[in-house]
Amino acid sequence: MVEFLTNHIWIILIVLNYVIAISAVITVVLKNINPTKTLSYIVVLVFFPFLGLLIYYLFGQEYRKNKIFSRKHVLNQSVIKSINDELELDKREVKKVDNFLDGKSKLVKLLYSDKTSPLTLRNKIEVLKNGDTKFEYLLEDLKEAKHHIHLEYYVVMDGKIWTEILEILCAKAREGVIVRLTYDDVGSKLSSKTKQTLNDFGIEHYPFMPVIFSRFTGKMNYRNHRKIAVIDGKVAYVGGINIADEYVNEYNESFWRDTHLRIVGEAVKSLQINFLTTWHFVSGQKLKIDKSYFPKVECNDKVAVQIAASGPDTDWAYIMEAIFTAITTAEDYVYITTPYFVPNDQMIMALQVASKSGVEVKVIIPKESDSWMVKHATNSYLEHLLEANIEVYRYTKGFVHAKTMVVDDIFSTVGTSNMDYRSFNINFEVNAFIYNIEQSKIVKQQFLEDLKDCEKIELVKWVDRPNLEKLKESYCRLWSPLI
Structure with missing residues (x-):
């Protein structure tokens, strides 16, 4: 028997591969997903033994439908339900918002279908430009913490800024403040010394979906790309800036352009709920949530904000x-x-149709990306945008990492989501959607200032770029859902 298996090992493995592959093909067909995507998986599974199964295992699973990231324990708790009920607007308030937003009220109704995205009206927000400003505010708020500090970040790296934050966290933990930290296991890199320090001071910390060989997994995982800080349930931060020295221009030779938000008011409660759902997943703790995590916050400012989270733990994108x-x-x-x-195709068409309908569409991207593959994949989309009269600008001052959008002086968004397949479909993301003229104009003004440090791409010159570049772009575009 052993001799037979040894002599026919490859035949056995091939047969086993195709038994599993056929099962996977049937599963894909029954999902009734996009026909092009279905055919792609079938081709890979049939014509690429073993490799096809690996690709399907890594990228073909629909985690949003499989519900392995449960939020139910947290969302079903009475305190969370009461908080969402408190944030629910009455009909008169909703009508006021509808009148102000005009056609943008569709956004509010869309996000309202997610019970964790109520529209909040009483908020004070500050649009923070670059990491130096963000950390100046954050460090002061951390020092003022009295009850708890909740941090959820994609990147936490040992370095100067993390050392400053860690010293405050340890001091606060010594005072009796509850400190909780969750970080993505692929995006972050914390030394064993740092982890021991956290343990010594009683700071609870958990990696998000830990992997054994993080250096080799790259982005081939569902990662937590969110950046959330909540202090005492009264002030919160969300945006593009992680905890690492590269985000602080004071510590770098190259310039890093980014945007973050500081929020005081009702929207903090939504960010708190999102943190607690993640904490339940990473820690496995059935944390009993009480009102101390959702204190009443006095806020006289009236800025309408919705917090939208997206990822494999939400029903929709x-x-x-x-x-x-x-x-x-x-x-x-x-x-x-x-x-x-x-x-994705939907976003390309939305931008093209908007531009061809007379809407002014401008996009800022980095001139030099931190990823060779992303840079060329991005370039593969630009010609179709330029043909639709969309203006594309490449940032030349340094690396632009801000993730913002502003529309018609009424609506703007700042968050963690990139304009790519991974952010829309795979990673865990969170954005703040702002319905306010004054704040939207601030985001707009920052955009216009950034244009001064950009070069505009002209269609005539762009189409004449070398064929070798076009070949690189086409190759990288094939892998666009995976990068």
Whole structure:
């Protein structure tokens, strides 16, 4: 028997491969997903033994439907339900918002289908430009913490800024403040010394979906790309800036352009709920949530904000749907800044139709990306945008990492989501959607200032780029859903 298996090992493995592959093909067909995507998986599974199964295992699973990322324990708790009930607007308030937003009220209704995205009216927000400003505010808020500090970040790296934050966290933990930290296991890199320090001071910390060989997994995983900080349930931060020295221009030779939000008010509660759902997943703790995590916050400012989370733990791709709706309902302009522009077909068509309908569409992307493959994949989409009279600008001052969009001086968004397939469909993301003229004009003004540090791409010159470049672009575009 052993001799037979040894002599026929490859035949046995091939047969086993195709038994599993046929099962996978049947599963894909029964899902009734996009026909092109279905055929792609069938071709890979049939014509690429073993490799096809690996690709399907890594990228063919629909985690949003499989529900392995459960939020039910947290969302079913009475305190969370009461908080959402408190944030629910009455009919008179909803009507006021509808009148102010005009056509943008569709966005509010779209996100309202997600019970964790209520529209909040009483908020004070500050648009923070670059990491130096963000950390100046964050460090002061951390020092003032009295009850708890909740941090959820894609990247936490040992370095100067993390050392400053860690010293404050340890001091606060010594005072009795509850400190919780969750970080993505692929995006972050914390030394064993740092982890021991956290343990010594009683700071709870958990990696998100830990992997054994993080250096080799790259982005071939569902990662937590969110950046959330909540202090005492009173002030919160969300945006594009992680905890690492590269985000602080004071510590770098190269310039890093980014945007973050500081929020005081009702929207903090939504970010708190999102943190607690993640904490339940990473820690496995059935944390009993009480009102101390949701204190009453006095806020006289009236800025309408919705917090939208998206990922394998949500029923729908809320952030992508909201951005799509904002673009398709635009009347005057759409200004987008994104470091990674690898859009799906729906987003390309939305931008093209908006531009051809007379809406001014401008997009800022980096001239030099931190990924060779992303850079060329992005370039493969630009010609079709330029042909639709969409203006594309490449940021030349340094690396632009801001993830913002502003529409018609009424609506703007700042968050963690890039304009790419991974952010829309795979990663865990969170964005703040702002319905306010004053704040949207601030985001708009920052966009216009950034244009001064950009070069505009002209269609005539772009189409004449070398064929070798076009070949690289076409190759990288094939892998766009995976990068």
